[in-house]
Amino acid sequence: MNRQIVKSYIEEYKRNFDQVHDQEIYKWKAIKQFQDNFDINSANFYNNLDISLSKTENLLDSGQYFPKRMLLKNAKQSPERIRDIFKTLYDENFDILERVKNFRTDFKNLNTANFNDLNDYQYHRAVLVYLTLNYPERYSFYKYQMLRLCGKSRIHLPTN
Numbered sequence: 348m349n350r351q352i353v354k355s356y357i358e359e360y361k362r363n364f365d366q367v368h369d370q371e372i373y374k375w376k377a378i379k380q381f382q383d384n385f386d387i388n389s390a391n392f393y394n395n396l397d398i399s400l401s402k403t404e405n406l407l408d409s410g411q412y413f414p415k416r417m418l419l420k421n422a423k424q425s426p427e428r429i430r431d432i433f434k435t436l437y438d439e440n441f442d443i444l445e446r447v448k449n450f451r452t453d454f455k456n457l458n459t460a461n462f463n464d465l466n467d468y469q470y471h472r473a474v475l476v477y478l479t480l481n482y483p484e485r486y487s488f489y490k491y492q493m494l495r496l497c498g499k500s501r502i503h504l505p506t507n
Contacts, residue, residue, distance in 0.1 A: 374488055377402040381480035387434060392426040393419065399480075406476050406488060414473035417458060417465065424461045432457070436474070437481055447474050 360367060380402040389395035400407060400415055407415035422429040435441075436450045451469050458467035479486040 373402065373404050374406065377404065377406060378480055378483045382483075385481065387430060387437070392430045393422040396422050396429070403476065403480075407473060412468060413466075414468040414470070414476075417462075417468050418454075418473075421454070421458055421461055421467075425457055428457050433477070436477060439482075443478075447471065450474050450477075 377400075381399045384395065385399040386395055397419055400418075403415060407418075418429070432450055432453045435453070436446050438446065451471075451474060454469045455467050458465065458469075475486060476488060479488050
C-alpha cells in the first residue's frame with residue numbers, strides 16, 4: 348500500500364469534511380437509531396426491526412434494491428424465523444464468512460417459502476449493513492462498485 352496516497356486521501360477528506368459530513372451523517376444516524384432501539388428478544392420483532400431500521404434510507408432500499416422491504420415482509424410473515432436468522436448472524440463466536448453465508452441461505456429459503464419467486468435482495472451489501480448497524484466498531488458500510496473503482500485507481504486492495 349502506498350502510504351503517500353492514503354495520506355493524500357486523508358488530507359482531501361479533511362479539506363472537504365463539511366461536505367462529506369452533510370452527505371454521510373445519515374449513516375451515523377442510522378447506526379444510532381438501530382443501537383438505541385434494536386432488541387433481538389423484543390416481543391414484537393417485526394415492529395422492533397421496522398423502528399430500528401427506520402433511518403437506514405438508501406443503505407437498504409434504493410432504486411431497484413429492496414432488502415429492507417423484503418426483510419420486513421418476511422419478519423411480518425415469520426418473525427421467529429427472522430429473529431433466529433439474526434441471532435445466528437450476530438453470534439461472533441462463529442466465522443464471519445460462515446455467518447454471512449448462512450444468513451443469505453436461510454433468508455433465501457424462508458423468502459422462497461413465504462413469497463415463492465420474489466427476489467429476497469439479501470446480497471452481501473445488505474448483510475454488511477446489518478452487521479455494521481449492530482457492530483459499528485467492527486464492520487463498515489461499503490458499496491462493491493466504489494471499492495472496486497478505488498482498487499482500480501491508485502490503491503490496490505486484495506481481491507480475497
